[in-house]
Amino acid sequence: xxxxxxRAATTRLPHQDIELNxxxxxxxxxxxxxxxxxxxxxxxxxxxxYQQNSRDHLTPPTTPSPDDFLPHPIKIxxxxxxxxxxxxxPPPKPPLKGIPDKPxxxxxxxxxxxxxxxxxxxxxxxxxxxxxxxxxxDLRASRLLEARLQVVQRILSDAPLVDGHNDLxxxxxxxxxxxxxxxxFNSDLKGDPSWTGGTLWSQTDxxxxxxxxxxxxxxSAYVPCGSQYLDSVQLTLExxxxxxxLVEKYPKHLxxxxxxxxxxxxxxxxxxxxxxxxxxxxxxxxxxxxxRTLYQLGVRYLTLTHACNTPWADSSMVDEATLGHKSSVQDxxxxxxxxxxxxxxxxxxxxxxIQEMNRLGMMVDLSHVSARTMDAAxxxxxxxxxxxxxxxxxxxxxxxxxxxSILSKLALNGGIVMVSFFNxxxxxxxxxxxxxxxxxxxxxxxxxxxxxxxxxxGFDGITQVPEGLEDVSxxxxxxxxxxxxxxxxxxxxxxxxxxxLVRVMRETARIRGDxxxxxxxxxxxxxxxxxxxxxxxxxFPGI
Numbered sequence: 001x002x003x004x005x006x007r008a009a010t011t012r013l014p015h016q017d018i019e020l021n022x023x024x025x026x027x028x029x030x031x032x033x034x035x036x037x038x039x040x041x042x043x044x045x046x047x048x049x050y051q052q053n054s055r056d057h058l059t060p061p062t063t064p065s066p067d068d069f070l071p072h073p074i075k076i077x078x079x080x081x082x083x084x085x086x087x088x089x090p091p092p093k094p095p096l097k098g099i100p101d102k103p104x105x106x107x108x109x110x111x112x113x114x115x116x117x118x119x120x121x122x123x124x125x126x127x128x129x130x131x132x133x134x135x136x137x138d139l140r141a142s143r144l145l146e147a148r149l150q151v152v153q154r155i156l157s158d159a160p161l162v163d164g165h166n167d168l169x170x171x172x173x174x175x176x177x178x179x180x181x182x183x184x185f186n187s188d189l190k191g192d193p194s195w196t197g198g199t200l201w202s203q204t205d206x207x208x209x210x211x212x213x214x215x216x217x218x219x220s221a222y223v224p225c226g227s228q229y230l231d232s233v234q235l236t237l238e239x240x241x242x243x244x245x246l247v248e249k250y251p252k253h254l255x256x257x258x259x260x261x262x263x264x265x266x267x268x269x270x271x272x273x274x275x276x277x278x279x280x281x282x283x284x285x286x287x288x289x290x291x292r293t294l295y296q297l298g299v300r301y302l303t304l305t306h307a308c309n310t311p312w313a314d315s316s317m318v319d320e321a322t323l324g325h326k327s328s329v330q331d332x333x334x335x336x337x338x339x340x341x342x343x344x345x346x347x348x349x350x351x352x353x354i355q356e357m358n359r360l361g362m363m364v365d366l367s368h369v370s371a372r373t374m375d376a377a378x379x380x381x382x383x384x385x386x387x388x389x390x391x392x393x394x395x396x397x398x399x400x401x402x403x404x405s406i407l408s409k410l411a412l413n414g415g416i417v418m419v420s421f422f423n424x425x426x427x428x429x430x431x432x433x434x435x436x437x438x439x440x441x442x443x444x445x446x447x448x449x450x451x452x453x454x455x456x457x458g459f460d461g462i463t464q465v466p467e468g469l470e471d472v473s474x475x476x477x478x479x480x481x482x483x484x485x486x487x488x489x490x491x492x493x494x495x496x497x498x499x500x501l502v503r504v505m506r507e508t509a510r511i512r513g514d515x516x517x518x519x520x521x522x523x524x525x526x527x528x529x530x531x532x533x534x535x536x537x538x539x540f541p542g543i
């Protein structure tokens with residue numbers, strides 16, 4: 001390969017302190033010798049540019065300029081090939097001396113076009129950020145919510161949603177004197193003036209329960225504390241009667257249930273399992289025989305007190321008087337604050353009530369009771385306890401809520417707090433939102449565990465409801481919001497929705513079976529006259 005260059009390892013080019021490998025030059029010339037016409041090839045060596053103006057000459061630029069300097073070496077793939085190199089453009093002509101370098105008309109026109117295009121882009125961007133982006137985000141949020149609701153629907157098709165407390169039965173008494181012949185529970189009661197006229201409200205009907213994917217409902221057989229020592233037992237029986245008759249009136253939609261298995265059976269059949277809870281120990285008339293009778297009628301939980309002490313258990317009103325907690329909202333049907341109690345939560349007869357409930361298989365409900373009653377009941381019971389409609393006291397300092405000291409014991413007991421939706425128990429204010437409910441749910445989960453939290457809205461017994469949870473149709477919205485949180489898996493949501501309550505019912509039934517196999521007899525004791533504190537004016541004397 002004869003190139004006309006002297007054979008040497010390196011040579012120094014004129015005016016440059018740069019070494020150039022001659023073998024590389026010969027390679028380039030050999031490659032370019034195959035070209036049909038002379039080309040200008042640029043060779044990069046270090047940081048300088050060399051130009052091959054013909055096949056026989058390689059010279060550096062006569063006057064290196066800043067444009068010739070390269071900040072980094074550039075690698076040329078296939079260096080020397082004609083197809084990869086194009087003639088260099090001639091250098092720009094310097095401006096004539098004495099004539100200012102003014103922009104041409106073409107340049108001005110191009111500048112105006114760029115300005116117009118830039119303005120159009122700016123306006124479009126502003127419109128997108130001001131209108132299009134929010135719309136797109138709303139659309140995306142809407143689609144994401146729809147997707148989460150579909151997930152919730154699949155979850156609740158596998159597991160039942162169980163609500164722990166609804167006061168519809170008491171509204172039936174107050175508004176219709178328990179007359180059901182013209183009560184259209186399968187219509188939109190929210191639009192029925194005979195049901196919602198005046199200051200009344202409506203949060204429950206069959207249509208909205210179906211929209212809310214409710215699978216099981218505990219209907220409360222509640223009577224006011226003012227009936228204690230009077231006709232509380234009779235009123236309670238009448239409330240149980242109206243619940244049973246309501247279920248019988250709508251057999252295609254409702255089905256009575258008393259066990260966990262019956263809840264699941266109704267869920268598979270597409271019906272709403274209907275269970276009964278008695279709200280207030282004053283409904284017993286301080287009689288264990290009445291307790292057993294209530295169980296035979298289908299009652300599956302008893303709230304030990306309402307907003308009044310019983311002769312054997314303290315209500316949360318005691319805490320209001322002694323601990324200075326934020327006052328609970330006074331029920332219009334209830335008497336003023338009760339006096340202090342002498343039996344430190346539960347009397348001896350009160351402990352017998354819990355033991356008999358364990359033997360029967362009736363759940364012990366601690367909503368409305370004092371903190372000492374909670375603690376005493378957890379020590380006595382062999383079965384898990386429930387709070388059918390309460391919240392976390394750490395979030396809202398109301399005596400109707402559960403203190404952290406009890407929540408920490410709940411995990412060992414196996415019990416469950418079913419979160420109420422009443423604003424005054426959520427944030428101790430008149431207004432609340434769905435997120436306030438979630439705050440209580442998450443706090444209970446953090447303190448006791450995901451196996452110990454559920455839902456007990458209290459609809460038709462509460463006048464102030466959270467924004468987003470206005471009635472029984474809104475449960476899916478709550479679960480869809482929880483589905484956004486990675487801590488809440490599908491299995492966790494199943495537990496919250498109803499799985500935990502079903503588990504407690506099974507465990508309560510198991511305790512009943514154990515006591516039955518152990519042949520533990522019913523308790524036959526009567527309450528002492530000391531506990532009654534001379535409140536015997538409605539009792540037949542001498543027996």
